[in-house]
Amino acid sequence: MKKKTGLWLTAILSAGMMLGGCGSEESGSTGGGASEESETFKVGMEAAYAPFNWTQGDDSNGAVKISGNAEYAGGYDVEIAKRIAEDMGKELEIVKTEWDGLVPALTSGKIDAIIAGMSPTAERKETIDFSDHYYTSELVMVVKKGGEFENATKLADFEGAKITAQLNTFHYTVIDQIEGVSKETAMESFPSMRVALESGMIDGYVSERPEAVSASAANENFAMVEFEDGFETSEDDTAVAVGLEKGSDLAEAINETLAGISEEERQEIMDTAIQNQPAAQ
Template sequence: MRKKVSLFFVLLLSAMIVLAGCGSNDDSNAGSSDKDTFKVGLEAGYAPFNWTQNDDSNGAVKIAGTSEYAGGYDVEIAKKIADGLGKKLEIVKTEWDGLVPALTSGKIDAIIAGMSPTAERKKTIDFSDNYYKSNLVMVVKKGSKYEGATSIQDFKGAKVTAQLNTFHYSVIDQIEGVSKETAMDNFPAMRVALESGIIDGYVSERPEAVSASDANENFAMVEFEDGFETSEDDTAIAVGLEKDSELTDKINEILKGISEDERTEIMDAAIKTQPAAQ
């Protein structure tokens, strides 16, 4: 009887040790996975900064949890930052309005999505040094009376919009007598609205406007001699990070290593390789 009882306890103890070891390994691997991964949030719908495509051509990166890939200027910058950090890049496709909540809740480590470090956003999150700077322009229908505009005031009476929750939408108020239309969720929606005549134009940054006019022969980009009044932060683009993130200084150091010429080359390549539909 004693032998049977002893054997039972030996087997039970062995099983407990094995299970404990398995649990320990699982926890270690999970922690290592998070530690070694740089999770970047972007909407993948703002070409040439970021877009969605079906394969890994031109250096596109797999979007987590999907069969799709993300490419664009932001993705190339994210790749350089991930390499500099010694981490594996993971792209988390996130709607624009969900980017800041995703960051503050820990679902992503950074926002690299053509986001400007505005004073309002700085109340909630921190930003790296700038990794791009652009001018505001308007995208209109080719052949329309607005194509030859040289001043934003030439859009008096025009139906104009911009993306929801961006400073692009607020600067429309600088146009006297403009018909400020409801803000839209994303750029593909604005392009459809412009094509169908729902709007006469939308405010954008120059790279996206070049992208739009390249993708659709019916679109034209309007650059202004008398343009929108903006702050330095409004037209700059930076990496969004959690308040007091330990990554901020490291990322700034990596960004210093990317020259202006290289940044221009990356943007030019992004404009050239973007999918035609975006």
């Protein structure tokens, strides 16, 4: 009986190894991430960071259906993702993912790329690769209109202010550059920070200019503060790029698409995204 059991186990294991070998050949990837031969391009984003990306109820203004969801994703990132997918001859699939889950989703193979207004910081580069930059912005502060910080022009004006930023972003680290600031607990999303600002829990939050323009456009009680004497940042900190798994064979094709989008066109796409964002975003 033990001999027969052993023979059956050997047969099962052999079959498993053959199937596993077939799967490896089908993937065809020379590095991390999705294969160039795949028919879909799975892109992860929060769909909650207007004007880079947001969630809406229909496909108006070029929005794309969110995978496994009745809703759609729109915004600057979606337009960039559409260009990349089209050039690669793939079907775009938007995978709505919480910010903290984006990198794990990428490294585990659940998505092929992160196109979510993500900056290619040195810390992130230790875990994943990035494409060339597809947008560059500047850091600003979102505050209450008519409040004591609306007319601020330099970081020193925020001494004593209750300031926060999104969790696990470099936005949160630069708050330390404000002397005497009350650095509040980081928040998970921009919608949650807008609610906190509206309620008076915070005096302001650090953001990039496009999001701040969107916030003030969506809520008449918000204002954007641009600095004469602002945060010290690196070029990678204020740029955004496509996140890719280490060694991804999609990098060359993605960079080729990005190189074909001029700075003027990028700004036009961003201006359109700001105009088209849903009022609630």
